[in-house]
Amino acid sequence: MDQNNSLPPYAQGLASPQGAMTPGIPIFSPMMPYGTGLTPQPIQSTNSLSILEEQRQQQQQQQQQQQQQQQQQQQQQQQQQQQAAAAAAQQSASQQAPPGAAGQTPQLFHSQTLTTAPLPGTTPLYPSPMTPMTPITPATPASESSGIVPQLQNIVSTVNLGCKLDLKTIALRARNAEYNPKRFAAVIMRIREPRTTALIFSSGKMVCTGAKSEEQSRLAARKYARVVQKLGFPAKFLDFKIQNMVGSCDVKFPIRLEGLVLTHQQFSSYEPELFPGLIYRMIKPRIVLLIFVSGKVVLTGAKVRAEIYEAFENIYPILKGFRKTT
Amino acid sequence: MPGGRRCPDCDSTELVEDSHYSQSQLVCSDCGCVITEGVLTTTFADEGHLREVTYSQSTGENEQVSRSQQRRCLRRVRDLCRVLQLPSTFEDTAVAYYQQAYRHSGIRAARLQKKEVLVGCCVLITCRQHNWPLTMGTICTLIYADLDVFSGTYMQIVKLLGLDVPSLCLADLVKTYCSSFRLFQASPSVPAKYVEDKEKMLSRTLQLVELANETWLVTGRHPLPVITAATFLAWQSLQPSGRLTCSLARFCKLANVDLPYPATSRLQELLAVLLQMAEQLAWLQILKLNKRSVVKHIGDLLQHRHTLVRKAFRDGTAEMEACEREVQGQRQGEEEVGDSSLDLPVRKRPASPALLLPPCMLKPPKQLRPTPPVCTVTGDENISDSEIEQYLRTPEEVRDFQRAQAAGQAAKSLPNPL
Numbered sequence: 001m002d003q004n005n006s007l008p009p010y011a012q013g014l015a016s017p018q019g020a021m022t023p024g025i026p027i028f029s030p031m032m033p034y035g036t037g038l039t040p041q042p043i044q045s046t047n048s049l050s051i052l053e054e055q056r057q058q059q060q061q062q063q064q065q066q067q068q069q070q071q072q073q074q075q076q077q078q079q080q081q082q083q084a085a086a087a088a089a090q091q092s093a094s095q096q097a098p099p100g101a102a103g104q105t106p107q108l109f110h111s112q113t114l115t116t117a118p119l120p121g122t123t124p125l126y127p128s129p130m131t132p133m134t135p136i137t138p139a140t141p142a143s144e145s146s147g148i149v150p151q152l153q154n155i156v157s158t159v160n161l162g163c164k165l166d167l168k169t170i171a172l173r174a175r176n177a178e179y180n181p182k183r184f185a186a187v188i189m190r191i192r193e194p195r196t197t198a199l200i201f202s203s204g205k206m207v208c209t210g211a212k213s214e215e216q217s218r219l220a221a222r223k224y225a226r227v228v229q230k231l232g233f234p235a236k237f238l239d240f241k242i243q244n245m246v247g248s249c250d251v252k253f254p255i256r257l258e259g260l261v262l263t264h265q266q267f268s269s270y271e272p273e274l275f276p277g278l279i280y281r282m283i284k285p286r287i288v289l290l291i292f293v294s295g296k297v298v299l300t301g302a303k304v305r306a307e308i309y310e311a312f313e314n315i316y317p318i319l320k321g322f323r324k325t326t
Numbered sequence: 327m328p329g330g331r332r333c334p335d336c337d338s339t340e341l342v343e344d345s346h347y348s349q350s351q352l353v354c355s356d357c358g359c360v361i362t363e364g365v366l367t368t369t370f371a372d373e374g375h376l377r378e379v380t381y382s383q384s385t386g387e388n389e390q391v392s393r394s395q396q397r398r399c400l401r402r403v404r405d406l407c408r409v410l411q412l413p414s415t416f417e418d419t420a421v422a423y424y425q426q427a428y429r430h431s432g433i434r435a436a437r438l439q440k441k442e443v444l445v446g447c448c449v450l451i452t453c454r455q456h457n458w459p460l461t462m463g464t465i466c467t468l469i470y471a472d473l474d475v476f477s478g479t480y481m482q483i484v485k486l487l488g489l490d491v492p493s494l495c496l497a498d499l500v501k502t503y504c505s506s507f508r509l510f511q512a513s514p515s516v517p518a519k520y521v522e523d524k525e526k527m528l529s530r531t532l533q534l535v536e537l538a539n540e541t542w543l544v545t546g547r548h549p550l551p552v553i554t555a556a557t558f559l560a561w562q563s564l565q566p567s568g569r570l571t572c573s574l575a576r577f578c579k580l581a582n583v584d585l586p587y588p589a590t591s592r593l594q595e596l597l598a599v600l601l602q603m604a605e606q607l608a609w610l611q612i613l614k615l616n617k618r619s620v621v622k623h624i625g626d627l628l629q630h631r632h633t634l635v636r637k638a639f640r641d642g643t644a645e646m647e648a649c650e651r652e653v654q655g656q657r658q659g660e661e662e663v664g665d666s667s668l669d670l671p672v673r674k675r676p677a678s679p680a681l682l683l684p685p686c687m688l689k690p691p692k693q694l695r696p697t698p699p700v701c702t703v704t705g706d707e708n709i710s711d712s713e714i715e716q717y718l719r720t721p722e723e724v725r726d727f728q729r730a731q732a733a734g735q736a737a738k739s740l741p742n743p744l
Contacts, residue, residue: 172719172724173718173719174718175723176717189717193713213703215704215705216703216705218705219707222705223713223714226709227714227717227718230714230715231718254542254683257545258545261493262493266490269481269484271477271480272545272547272548272549273461273463273494273548274477274480275477292546292686293542293686294684294687
């Protein structure tokens with residue numbers, strides 16, 4: 001076997017350098033296939049500010065109500081504790097602080113997650129897992145929620161400008177456009193605020209990438225539409241739809257990827273020869289997660305923000321299970 | 327006769343649907359005026375409804391070609407299995423996988439290159455399922471394919487067939503890979519002092535790879551460079567006196583094995599781990615070892631590796647849990663509201679024992695770009711004209727650009743003055 005085996009088990013020329021890992025599946029595809037001409041129900045086809053304002057006010061009221069309820073509950077429980085025996089004095093001391101902390105956390109989460117106005121369709125979903133509905137639990141908060149919020153890194157959206165465009169004219173008269181028909185059949189336009197890139201096609205359809213939130217993506221798309229309008233085309237703003245959202249976060253502990261692929265083999269794909277991360281395809285919600293040994297997690301494939309949060313809350317207990325090295 | 331329509335010329339109601347060859351037309355039977363006509367060309371929808379038959383379909387060319395292609399590729403699968411000297415059952419399994427893949431239209435319509443790469447994928451999947459250690463690099467060399475193309479086809483076929491492919495078995499890979507090193511017999515290129523006993527080298531390499539696995543040097547990395555580094559250290563440590571002067575590159579050349587690029591950094595990482603362990607042994611502490619001298623004591627270190635790793639490294643994850651608990655305790659102690667700092671306090675610790683973490687977590691954190699202040703954006707703000715104007719060219723700029731473009735075109739079209 002030794003003498004006949006003249007085959008090199010490893011070929012240096014075909015060593016996969018750390019930089020060129022391709023999972024082989026277009027995970028981060030800025031070009032989401034939308035051009036079937038059939039656009040499913042858009043989230044916001046009518047740009048009516050009043051409806052949004054109303055809904056935002058409703059949400060704020062709901063949040064305030066929730067906070068008030070929690071505070072009331074806390075007060076009631078505090079009274080009950082004071083009426084209890086002296087031995088409970090220690091308990092009450094320790095339990096007064098968590099209400100303080102639990103009463104804190106809703107505000108914290110809100111300030112972190114709701115800095116940008118939430119979309120009407122999504123808000124009812126995600127405040128509930130974030131705000132602990134049972135305010136006083138001496139147990140560590142980590143068992144209920146991870147306390148880590150994934151940050152959105154990229155939003156891909158599409159919009160129909162509703163008219164045929166002459167890409168040569170756009171490339172000629174716009175400063176921030178590049179057009180190389182031999183390479184790609186669209187104009188690549190960029191704006192500085194919000195920092196995004198758009199692909200504008202001659203059919204009038206446009207893809208906008210690079211925004212960090214849904215609202216920024218919408219604002220950027222509107223700016224591109226305005227630029228096209230000023231170039232003399234009758235551009236409209238039809239069927240704006242968010243196609244993909246990418247988020248990332250750090251669980252701050254190392255993860256045994258080999259163990260994870262053994263226990264969750266029907267969802268995971270871990271090929272260290274190809275890519276250093278584990279590709280986890282969650283079914284509900286339908287999100288793809290890239291999990292790395294350093295504890296960093298990338299979540300992609302979401303259409304709404306809530307899916308990213310939900311996916312992370314689902315994966316966090318699984319990852320915690322692989323925290324111990326032995 | 328369609329109701330209500332009149333000929334625009336003679337105002338008659340006698341309209342007939344008549345077709346001129348394949349083009350349907352609505353004609354006035356009195357004056358012969360053509361009122362409407364159908365489309366001359368077919369649409370995709372028409373063709374989809376089987377109104378059109380392509381030439382290749384009518385001659386059955388596609389089917390013949392694909393069947394002969396399939397037979398050729400199946401023959402390649404069998405040849406590949408024989409070249410790799412795999413058991414005969416593997417051959418049948420690989421062929422079955424290929425046939426299964428070929429039933430999918432996406433594979434049948436794929437390019438020839440992809441079909442040829444698929445040959446390698448099926449063989450690899452078969453080997454993995456039988457725990458036969460075969461790396462993707464080997465397969466790619468044998469089928470003359472790029473790793474990028476191979477990886478795409480491999481991931482696609484695993485998903486398409488819904489296969490469960492187990493991970494590469496590290497221990498078996500060590501045994502196969504080490505056996506390929508030409509160091510077990512003296513030869514003109516291998517001096518006597520470099521020849522080593524195969525069993526001793528194998529067992530020591532296995533222990534070193536196990537140690538690397540335990541100390542987070544293997545997760546997320548290509549396995550082969552780690553094994554190369556471990557083999558080198560095992561070989562050196564078995565007779566350090568004569569071999570310390572030999573470098574990793576020279577070692578691989580002697581052994582007639584390709585040196586994978588990451589192997590040098592894996593070697594340094596492994597040596598660092600061994601040095602950490604050596605500091606826990608009393609009689610080695612005095613010697614003040616460095617990365618070269620620690621090789622002489624690898625035998626001792628491996629003998630007690632489990633205890634040494636436990637003593638030399640703090641459990642990185644336990645550390646973080648302890649930190650978190652302390653921070654929570656602080657928060658509970660404070661009744662103050664408004665302490666929103668979630669960052670764990672950076673603690674000053676003595677240099678040793680070190681944290682048992684993957685090397686990527688031990689490196690100093692990258693200086694992240696400061697996140698821009700989150701400003702509330704509603705998406706429906708007013709867009710000022712001036713902001714948009716900055717993205718439009720002035721007429722002078724347009725003229726200059728057009729002139730420059732024309733000049734560029736002219737220069738390109740001029741014949742080369744040689």
